[in-house]
Every structure is written in C-alpha cells, then in structure tokens.
Amino acid sequence: MRLDKYLADCGIASRSESKKLIKSGNVQVAGIHNLRPETQIDPEAVAVTVRGVPVRYRRFVYLMLNKPQGYLSSTRDGRQPIVLDLVPEEFRHFDLFPAGRLDIDTEGLCLLTNDGQLAHRILSPARHIPKTYYAKIKGKVTPEDVQHFSQGVILDDGYLTKPAQLEVLTYGEVSEIALTITEGKFHQVKRMFLAVGKEVIYLKRIRMNRLELDPALPLGKMRELTEEEISRLEG
Numbered sequence: 001m002r003l004d005k006y007l008a009d010c011g012i013a014s015r016s017e018s019k020k021l022i023k024s025g026n027v028q029v030a031g032i033h034n035l036r037p038e039t040q041i042d043p044e045a046v047a048v049t050v051r052g053v054p055v056r057y058r059r060f061v062y063l064m065l066n067k068p069q070g071y072l073s074s075t076r077d078g079r080q081p082i083v084l085d086l087v088p089e090e091f092r093h094f095d096l097f098p099a100g101r102l103d104i105d106t107e108g109l110c111l112l113t114n115d116g117q118l119a120h121r122i123l124s125p126a127r128h129i130p131k132t133y134y135a136k137i138k139g140k141v142t143p144e145d146v147q148h149f150s151q152g153v154i155l156d157d158g159y160l161t162k163p164a165q166l167e168v169l170t171y172g173e174v175s176e177i178a179l180t181i182t183e184g185k186f187h188q189v190k191r192m193f194l195a196v197g198k199e200v201i202y203l204k205r206i207r208m209n210r211l212e213l214d215p216a217l218p219l220g221k222m223r224e225l226t227e228e229e230i231s232r233l234e235g
Contacts, residue, residue, distance in 0.1 A: 007048075021050060064214060066108065084098075137174065139198040
C-alpha cells in the first residue's frame with residue numbers, strides 16, 4: 001500500500017495533507033525518515049509513526065450512532081439532513097454508509113461503516129438478524145396484542161409478518177413496549193401497531209442482534225465499536 005494512502009486510511013489526514021506530512025519528514029517507517037508518498041509498505045507489518053506518535057492501521061471503521069430524529073439514514077439527499085452529516089471530521093475521509101435504515105423520525109442505534117461485507121451479513125434477509133425497538137404507543141397494549149404479534153401481523157398491504165416478540169413495559173393510555181422483529185419492511189413497527197388499532201408516537205432502536213445501544217452515548221453522537229461489540233453484532 002502507498003504510504004500516503006496508509007496515513008489517510010488511519011485517519012491521520014487527507015490524502016493530500018498526508019503527502020505534505022511525508023515530504024516534510026514528519027513520518028517514519030521502521031525508523032526511516034527520508035520517504036516519499038508513493039513508498040510501498042505492508043500495513044500489517046510495519047511500524048509507522050507521525051511526529052513520533054505510533055499510528056494504528058485500520059481498513060474498516062465501525063461507528064455506533066445514537067441517531068436523533070430529523071436525519072435520513074442515507075448517504076445523500078440534498079433536501080434533508082442525513083446521518084453522515086453527524087460524522088466527526090476524523091472519520092470523514094472513510095467511505096461510510098449506514099448499515100440498514102431508520103425512519104427519519106426514529107431515534108437510536110444506527111451502525112455506520114465502510115465494511116460492505118459485514119453490512120451484507122447483518123442485513124441479509126436470510127439471516128433473520130433480530131432488532132429490538134423501544135416505543136411509546138397511543139392506546140393500551142393488551143395481552144391479546146402480545147399473542148397476536150407472536151403469530152405474525154397482517155399489514156395494510158396483506159403481508160403477514162414473521163412472528164415478533166412484544167413485551168409490554170407499562171400499561172396505560174400511552175403504553176411503553178419493547179418489540180423484537182427479524183425483518184425490516186418499510187415502516188414495519190408502525191404498521192404492525194396500526195394493524196391492531198394503535199399508533200406509535202415514539203420509536204427508538206435499542207439493539208441489533210446482541211449489540212445494544214450504549215446508554216451513555218448522547219443523542220446525535222457516535223463512537224467506534226469495540227472488538228467485542230463487533231462480534232456481538234455478527235453472532
């Protein structure tokens with residue numbers, strides 16, 4: 001790999017700024033200063049420092065975003081804000097995209113990555129990756145609703161959903177629930193409750209597979225996943 005690309009992939013600087021760093025002698029590879037941007041290196045084997053600070057190579061980035069309302073889970077729109085608008089500068093040079101979508105008015109766990117293979121594995125309909133949502137529902141959610149959801153719900157277009165696990169957290173005129181589904185039809189959670197005569201008034205994704213939204217992560221902020229969290233996401 002070219003040295004300037006290596007530095008850009010590590011998030012040190014843009015490709016053009018990395019070239020300037022190298023030419024100014026601020027970059028060392030195995031203790032060698034006199035380098036060129038096109039110098040070829042083995043990213044997994046060499047020791048690289050910038051101004052004396054060791055650099056950690058990473059090909060892929062995995063970010064947990066606590067998505068706020070008002071942002072599209074998209075890489076481009078032009079009319080409305082998108083989740084990539086929230087990405088900090090240090091990650092902007094990575095070719096990030098949201099792995100899966102959340103509705104514009106839905107909050108919570110959103111994964112941003114540049115790893116297309118991982119995204120395919122967790123989004124493939126054949127894998128039935130469970131996703132859990134917390135919601136506030138206008139209307140009293142009943143044990144009959146729980147039973148109904150466990151057998152699948154017929155949506156407004158006639159589609160029968162796969163069985164879903166509905167847990168009622170609080171009963172009342174506004175009920176609080178947790179719902180786990182294994183598919184991702186358009187507006188599915190909202191449409192499932194409409195099918196039983198109720199309305200979702202607040203929706204937040206709190207889990208994908210075994211990866212839970214960090215409760216300490218503020219709304220609109222993101223952080224990198226740990227190795228353990230990546231394994232929870234996949235298995």
